[in-house]
Amino acid sequence: MCGIIGFTGYADAKKVMIDGLTALEYRGYDSAGIAFFEENGIKTLKTIGKVSVLADKVAKEVVAKTSESTCGIGHTRWATHGGVTDTNAHPHTSGKVTLIHNGIIENYRELELSLKESGRTPVSQTDTEIAALLIDSLYDGDAIKTIKKAVELLEGAYAFCIMFADQPDIIYSLRNSSPLVACHTKEGSIIASDMVALIDYSKDYFVVPEMHVVILKRDSISLTDLDGNEVSPRMLHVNWDMTAAKKGGYPHFMLKEIHEQPDSLRNTILPRIQNKLPDFTADNIPDSLFDGISRIIITACGTAMHAGLIGKVMLERLLRFPVTVEIASEFRYQDPIIDKSTLVITISQSGETADTLAALKLAKEYGASTLSIVNVKGSSIARESDYVLYTHAGPEIAVASTKAYTAQLSCLYLLAFRFAYATGKLEKEKCIEEMHELLNMIPALEETISFDKKIEEISKQLTEKEDLFFIGRGLDYALSCEGSIKLKEISYIHSEAYAAGELKHGTLSLVTEGVPVVALATQQKVYSKMISNIREVKARNAFVVLITMKGQEAEPSIYDYHITLPEVKDTYAPFLAAIVLQLLAYYTSLHRGLNVDQPRNLAKSVTVE
Numbered sequence: 127m128c129g130i131i132g133f134t135g136y137a138d139a140k141k142v143m144i145d146g147l148t149a150l151e152y153r154g155y156d157s158a159g160i161a162f163f164e165e166n167g168i169k170t171l172k173t174i175g176k177v178s179v180l181a182d183k184v185a186k187e188v189v190a191k192t193s194e195s196t197c198g199i200g201h202t203r204w205a206t207h208g209g210v211t212d213t214n215a216h217p218h219t220s221g222k223v224t225l226i227h228n229g230i231i232e233n234y235r236e237l238e239l240s241l242k243e244s245g246r247t248p249v250s251q252t253d254t255e256i257a258a259l260l261i262d263s264l265y266d267g268d269a270i271k272t273i274k275k276a277v278e279l280l281e282g283a284y285a286f287c288i289m290f291a292d293q294p295d296i297i298y299s300l301r302n303s304s305p306l307v308a309c310h311t312k313e314g315s316i317i318a319s320d321m322v323a324l325i326d327y328s329k330d331y332f333v334v335p336e337m338h339v340v341i342l343k344r345d346s347i348s349l350t351d352l353d354g355n356e357v358s359p360r361m362l363h364v365n366w367d368m369t370a371a372k373k374g375g376y377p378h379f380m381l382k383e384i385h386e387q388p389d390s391l392r393n394t395i396l397p398r399i400q401n402k403l404p405d406f407t408a409d410n411i412p413d414s415l416f417d418g419i420s421r422i423i424i425t426a427c428g429t430a431m432h433a434g435l436i437g438k439v440m441l442e443r444l445l446r447f448p449v450t451v452e453i454a455s456e457f458r459y460q461d462p463i464i465d466k467s468t469l470v471i472t473i474s475q476s477g478e479t480a481d482t483l484a485a486l487k488l489a490k491e492y493g494a495s496t497l498s499i500v501n502v503k504g505s506s507i508a509r510e511s512d513y514v515l516y517t518h519a520g521p522e523i524a525v526a527s528t529k530a531y532t533a534q535l536s537c538l539y540l541l542a543f544r545f546a547y548a549t550g551k552l553e554k555e556k557c558i559e560e561m562h563e564l565l566n567m568i569p570a571l572e573e574t575i576s577f578d579k580k581i582e583e584i585s586k587q588l589t590e591k592e593d594l595f596f597i598g599r600g601l602d603y604a605l606s607c608e609g610s611i612k613l614k615e616i617s618y619i620h621s622e623a624y625a626a627g628e629l630k631h632g633t634l635s636l637v638t639e640g641v642p643v644v645a646l647a648t649q650q651k652v653y654s655k656m657i658s659n660i661r662e663v664k665a666r667n668a669f670v671v672l673i674t675m676k677g678q679e680a681e682p683s684i685y686d687y688h689i690t691l692p693e694v695k696d697t698y699a700p701f702l703a704a705i706v707l708q709l710l711a712y713y714t715s716l717h718r719g720l721n722v723d724q725p726r727n728l729a730k731s732v733t734v735e
């Protein structure tokens with residue numbers, strides 16, 4: 127949450143920052159600001175609203191002949207401490223220090239009180255300004271020593287870019303938990319919260335190690351520990367380019383990302399099928415991973431956690447030992463029962479979700495083996511885990527996760543099949559057949575995307591509704607949870623997901639005339655039970671959208687709309703049905719006139735607890 131960028135070099139810093147903040151805007155869009163060195167010192171421009179509002183403000187300044195600048199820092203905010211006001215927007219300045227921050231300073235109240243005693247009073251309500259006051263109070267001309275002293279006093283998560291007024295054209299950065307990536311190119315040195323802000327300049331970059339200081343100068347970038355000892359950064363390379371992070375002709379990132387799913391699935395699955403079998407040799411995940419393991423815990427947040435719910439069904443079904451799915455923000459405070467015989471799987475698109483990262487660290491403390499399914503290369507969760515399975519979904523920009531979710535599912539399926547095979551619970555021929563089915567799912571998924579006109583038509587019936595239910599059994603119930611979050615987060619329509627058999631134990635009282643119920647009935651084993659549940663809601667005059675597989679008969683009297691998914695084995699139906707639910711959420715949001723990619727109050731990459 128919050129996007130930050132710092133640049134010093136030979137190009138127009140204001141342009142680099144505005145372009146970078148535009149790419150980073152998915153991380154927060156309450157307010158934005160930049161600060162840059164100019165002839166007379168550091169100038170700050172900030173405003174509530176989107177980066178485009180800041181860009182207009184900057185353009186006016188350029189017309190007003192603000193001097194050129196080649197060094198600056200920029201921020202796009204997702205408010206945590208203090209409301210959305212110009213004053214609370216970053217950057218914040220105290221004396222010689224101007225900084226931007228992503229994260230939360232947990233002990234800012236105590237620090238504020240002690241700073242007030244020495245006559246330093248903030249003008250904003252932010253925790254960030256306290257960090258600026260603190261660093262300024264400690265600054266004696268030696269930036270690294272000052273940063274070290276500040277770090278000893280600061281508690282919480284942070285990524286900072288700091289400019290000192292008496293050190294023109296230099297930026298100091300450091301991080302604890304919150305992400306930062308950096309690179310040096312012929313244009314200069316650049317650092318940001320995410321690679322999407324760097325990719326125009328370089329595909330080679332490094333992830334800033336925690337508690338290290340990056341010193342960005344026009345001609346060099348260097349990394350030191352907190353004692354000032356130089357450290358060599360570990361360089362990484364991305365294999366996507368800027369077109370992947372642009373809308374490419376689609377009206378919204380979300381729609382583009384929905385359409386990218388066949389490719390992201392191919393990229394994630396194909397390298398992991400060798401000799402027709404799932405294979406993790408190239409991921410360095412040995413078959414011995416399951417030696418001595420008697421239990422799996424999957425922990426994640428939001429959509430990633432919903433992928434875990436599907437993974438649980440698959441892993442339990444194939445491996446025959448207990449799998450539980452835990453919400454990371456709960457798990458970390460529950461004194462969980464974990465030991466060396468537990469495998470903890472964390473799932474995260476960003477690889478930076480604060481609660482998931484903390485849950486992973488806790489699992490390691492308890493001695494569990496850890497494996498993460500992560501989209502962002504080199505991210506904190508990836509680096510903390512014993513083993514990593516990267517989803518190759520490419521950058522996901524829309525706040526609502528789509529292609530990362532199905533890529534996560536594919537990794538969980540591959541894991542379940544590989545380890546069922548490796549532990550002798552699934553015969554080789556059967557495993558080969560399943561890989562064939564998994565690959566067959568991709569063209570069927572492509573066909574499902576082509577149902578979008580019909581799904582749009584259905585969505586028009588939902589735009590005025592206030593409540594909606596998703597129901598299903600087994601894999602369909604797990605998918606219902608995802609359908610529900612997708613709809614509510616971008617359409618702002620209240621929705622709930624229910625195990626279909628559970629409705630009559632209370633919730634059915636809410637199902638009255640016209641209440642929409644999206645009923646997923648793709649699973650053969652429970653199909654007739656599901657149809658009975660649908661009859662129950664239809665008997666209360668619900669507005670039923672039924673989703674079944676080709677070949678599953680349903681009488682027209684039990685639905686208002688019926689979507690028939692292309693034929694695949696029902697194990698793979700969640701991939702196809704996910705597309706329907708994503709498109710349904712997308713078009714409902716669109717027809718309600720909302721900001722599909724940047725829903726209110728949310729941001730991608732939740733780096734605060």
Ligand code: F6R
Binds near residue numbers: 427428429430611732
């Ligand atoms: C919903 C959504 C969120 C994320 C959650 C975890 O569409 O995107 O629920 O899934 O914030 O984020 P990651 O996967 O980055 O850990």
